[in-house]
Amino acid sequence: MIVAGIGSRRGVSAEDVLAALDAALERAALARGDIDLMATPAVKGGEAGISEAAAKLGLPLVLVPQTRMEAASSxxxxxxxxxVALLHVPSAAETAALAAAGAQASLLGPRLALGPVTCALARREEAA
Structure with a gap:
């Protein structure tokens, strides 16, 4: 399972989110179809651009609660x-991706920042 974690400034567009996602996917040699879900901090739940991007891709959007963000921050x-000042975690995108993917998940690389959006990819190996 691969989760795309999204962090952003206020008012981002779906196009901004998709551009950052595509750049992160390219860096990881993955395609949009490889993503199982998108995740963002719960406080970003009102960001229409993030919701619209997930809907355009047909992906579920997980709004990660603060406690789960903090648990994944290490x-x-x-x-x-x-x-850190706003969310009390080191990276919105990385912690959202890790928290949504689970305790055994790992990042495929550091977050990628593109304009007002950050994107991080986390993978959880499925049990055989």
Whole structure:
């Protein structure tokens, strides 16, 4: 399972979100069809651009509660002081992806920032 974690500034468009997602996918040598779901911090639930991007891709959007974000924060690779001040976690995209993918998930790389959006990809290996 692969989860795309999304972080953003207020008012992002679906196009902004999709551009960041596509850039992260390209870096990881993956395609849109490889993504199982999108995740974002619960406080971003009102961001129409994030919701619209998930809907355009036909993906479920998981709004990750703060407690789950904090529980996943020790597994992140990057740190944004702005995000720490706002959300009390090192990276919105990375922690959302990790939290939604589960305790055994790992990042495919550091978050990618493109304009007002960050995207991180996390993978959870399915049990055989």
């Amino acid at each position: 597994r992140t690779r990057t740190r944004s002081e702005r995000v």
